[in-house]
Amino acid sequence: MAFYELTYIIRPDVPTTTVDAVATKIADILKKYKGKVVKTEQWGLRTMAYAIKKHRKGYYTLMGLHMQAADMVQAGLADLEYQLKLSDDVIRFLTVSVDDISKEPSAMLKAKNRADEAAEGPTSAHSA
């Protein structure tokens, strides 16, 4: 019974289907170790604070992981991180151990939604 948060950045010059492909790949790896992806958040294409591998932007994804078998947590995460490290599409990732995964959207998604609403307001009025 262990919870983790995995955030990773996918390089921007890749077809958008790659975002889903990487997500399913992660879920497949976890399944081997009795883990589950409890929560997925797409933060979309964000401008990064500094360049990573010469990219200035990236697709951010946050995942809540639930490792159900205590004896497989170590091996599962090690394998997952190894695969992410090898992946050319994923340019940065961070796994953080957490006590619980909240069902509410994270602060980042809330901020994004707020920004989208602010941007949508005038445009929707314009189109109507």
Added chain:
Amino acid sequence: MAMEPLPAARKKPMTKGKPGAKKRFGGGDYAKKDTGKYTPKLLGKAYFQRRRGCPFSGPKAAKIDYKDVRMLGKYLSDFGKILPRHLTGVCAAKQRELATAIARARMLALLPFVVKVDPATDRAERQERMAARAARMADRAPRAEAAPAPAQPTVQGE
């Protein structure tokens, strides 16, 4: 003989029409004149004013989260460095948590490690920001005395 008239001469204008106990506050006339024009209290601490209490302690406190960039940004200087506790009022334990959160956010490129400030182009903008901040702090000062300050300043900043 030369010493005696001096103290007497000094005392005379002060004691004019005032009871003896108030002699000490004879300078009050100066203070009254000054407060109308400017408040000397704010001089020297225009940019940062110490808040009472840790912003992360207590029942309604904000949670420290590496994903909350907007919150973390309040504890960074213009150069992207972590502000010291004596400016932000964060308690020691929470400052350690905050440092970890900022480190994580930096790893994910949500926050910068360093901000290069070009003095030629950024000076005006920076001064504007500092002035705005000083004004906000000055606004908050009287309110903080009357009642616990609401989230007004952050709303203004957004």
